[in-house]
Amino acid sequence: QKEVEQDPGPLSVPEGAIVSLNCTYSNSAFQYFMWYRQYSRKGPELLMYTYSSGNKEDGRFTAQVDKSSKYISLFIRDSQPSDSATYLCAMEDSNYQLIWGAGTKLIIKP
Amino acid sequence: DGGITQSPKYLFRKEGQNVTLSCEQNLNHDAMYWYRQDPGQGLRLIYYSQIVNDFQKGDIAEGYSVSREKKESFPLTVTSAQKNPTAFYLCASSMESPDEKLFFGSGTQLSVL
Numbered sequence: 564q565k566e567v568e569q570d571p572g573p574l575s576v577p578e579g580a581i582v583s584l585n586c587t588y589s590n591s592a593f594q595y596f597m598w599y600r601q602y603s604r605k606g607p608e609l610l611m612y613t614y615s616s617g618n619k620e621d622g623r624f625t626a627q628v629d630k631s632s633k634y635i636s637l638f639i640r641d642s643q644p645s646d647s648a649t650y651l652c653a654m655e656d657s658n659y660q661l662i663w664g665a666g667t668k669l670i671i672k673p
Numbered sequence: 674d675g676g677i678t679q680s681p682k683y684l685f686r687k688e689g690q691n692v693t694l695s696c697e698q699n700l701n702h703d704a705m706y707w708y709r710q711d712p713g714q715g716l717r718l719i720y721y722s723q724i725v726n727d728f729q730k731g732d733i734a735e736g737y738s739v740s741r742e743k744k745e746s747f748p749l750t751v752t753s754a755q756k757n758p759t760a761f762y763l764c765a766s767s768m769e770s771p772d773e774k775l776f777f778g779s780g781t782q783l784s785v786l
Binding site for chain 1: 761765777778
């Protein structure tokens with residue numbers, strides 16, 4: 564079993580929809596949780612960064628961490644075609660190394 | 674503009690050949706990293722360096738080598754010992770490891786002829 568599980572998709576939704584992207588994990592020691600966005604054949608870029616449980620909002624993006632369920636989510640409101648990309652979750656272990664999910668491919672249809 | 678530059682964008686390797694991927698950053702970052710990305714898998718750490726003239730192996734260092742002679746540069750050599758080198762290679766940097774934000778280059782796609 565992988566330490567971080569992420570549905571590869573693709574997830575296809577119409578423009579304007581609310582998108583929910585998720586990761587589950589097995590290591591209860593993870594403290595920092597990140598979401599990166601990666602356009603095709605480009606490097607990932609950091610979208611959201613949260614510590615421990617709770618919510619964090621930045622514009623149309625909300626990151627949610629539920630440590631009791633070992634589950635993190637990224638919500639995108641009013642989705643745009645430019646949001647079409649692969650979304651990677653990443654978590655920091657006790658050795659300060661990042662453990663990455665495989666990424667979910669998101670397609671926003673105009 | 675500050676950033677990380679990877680070159681070449683595409684690289685082809687013949688069997689038995691060593692190839693070197695370039696990574697240069699002008700962000701004045703201390704730490705630099707090399708990741709490998711395969712379809713359906715998360716990013717896997719190959720090597721990282723927190724300071725000039727020092728580097729550590731990541732999870733999948735076998736068949737790879739690096740050097741860090743300058744703060745700005747962290748080249749990765751894929752040796753002939755790496756039997757499955759076809760992948761998308763990403764270089765990243767951060768101000769100080771490990772909690773700082775990672776900045777990534779645009780990647781190099783390596784394929785075997």
